[in-house]
Amino acid sequence: MERVAFLIDATGERVDCLLNPETVQVTRLAGVRPRGAAGGQLTGAGLADDPLVFTGGGRTELVLDLLFDVDFADGQVRPADVRALTRPLWMLAENSAAEHGWLRPPLVRLVWGKTWNVPGVIVAVAERFDAFTVTGSPRRSWLRLKLVRVAETADRAREGFAEELAAAGTPAAAPGSAVVAAGDGAAAPGYSGVRFDLLAHDALGSPLRWRLLAEHNRITDPLAVPPGTPLAVPPAGSPPPATPTPGGVS
Known part of the structure; x- marks a missing residue:
């Protein structure tokens, strides 16, 4: 099974996840906020709901739950501490890139098989360790990662979703094979x-x-x-x- 990977836009470097996630949660927040003024939020008598301002845009978030275990690592020499495997993902949440004089996390692209290809920035990483050795080194990690999709036009986002669905519906095996x-x-x-x-x-x-x-x-x-x-x-x-x-x- 093809693993999830993050491609760093600036360098082309690939950061692989050890295993595919068990779950992926996708959240879409529309560009809507309560209507307000200098004195605070506007309300009105007899209204069932607060007045809203439609700002356009919005926010798309993906949350991945990943499992890392040194016993599943490729290669003959396996690390003794699982943090050697998860450290690259933590670094993707650091403000290591510069844009217009401001520091920001590097732009990455989530790639998973033929059906996931999402550009964004990693804004949060949380990790829970277990399977400790006698020296205190964790051998297993349960890692939760949040990625926020970068700004795209609505047309490009719609085209990208259609491309992902089309790829998901394409057979991997040829007829007659x-x-x-x-x-x-x-x-x-x-x-x-x-x-x-x-x-x-x-x-x-x-x-x-x-x-x-x-x-x-x-x-x-x-x-x-x-x-x-x-x-x-x-x-x-x-x-x-x-x-x-x-x-x-x-």
Whole structure:
């Protein structure tokens, strides 16, 4: 699985995250504020809501929860302290870049697979450590990071979102090829651990088309597919599977 990375705009340097985040929270705050005057906020008798000023623009925030563990680090020589892995992300929240005589965090671009490409600045980092050694060095870190998208025109933001959705709907495997079922390593009894919906996303561009992938490969129980099983990708334009009617007649 492709990892999340931050590309530093000024230098082209790439800061990789150790693992993909479990969750991503996206918040959009519109350019709206209460109407006020020199004496304070304006109110009016009989109003159900405070008067507002529509300023335009707004603020888009992304919050990522990341896990770092020295046992998952690449390479033969692994650090003894997980802070060696998370320090580059902390540095991205420092005011290390200059603009018009003012210091600011460096401009970075959040890149994750084909569907996330967001320019912004990291405004907050929080980290919780555990799995300490006898010398007090933490081996695991739970890191929460907040990124604020940089100013873009409304048209560019709309185009970028459309591009991300289009990329997310593009199959990763060519028609007539094959995808290989991979297990998650934590299967419950009676369950192979294979995510058939993710296979459908790779093969057909949407996890909602898992029935088409299953029927094309004559699979009656997608939950029992053994890891490592190759599955044929249906040709382009294959019709969706018929919806069964009551009584078993389609």
